[in-house]
Amino acid sequence: MEWLSKEKFRYFPIYEGISFENISVIKNQWPALKAVKVIKENTVLGFDTESKPISKKGETRK
Numbered sequence: 001m002e003w004l005s006k007e008k009f010r011y012f013p014i015y016e017g018i019s020f021e022n023i024s025v026i027k028n029q030w031p032a033l034k035a036v037k038v039i040k041e042n043t044v045l046g047f048d049t050e051s052k053p054i055s056k057k058g059e060t061r062k
Helices: 029-040
Strands: none
Touching: none
C-alpha cells in the first residue's frame, strides 16, 4: 500500500459528494461480491468513518 504525499494529493479533483442513488445497502452475498469486484478494479480506496480525530497523545475514543 502506498500513502499519498501532500504533493500528489493536491492533484486529485475536489470531492463533490455522493448522491443517494449511488449508495447501496448490501443485504446478501451477490451484491457484496459485485462490490468487491468494483473495489478491486480501482487503485484508490478511502473510507469516511464519521469519527472525530484524536489530537492528544495517549487519548483514546470511548
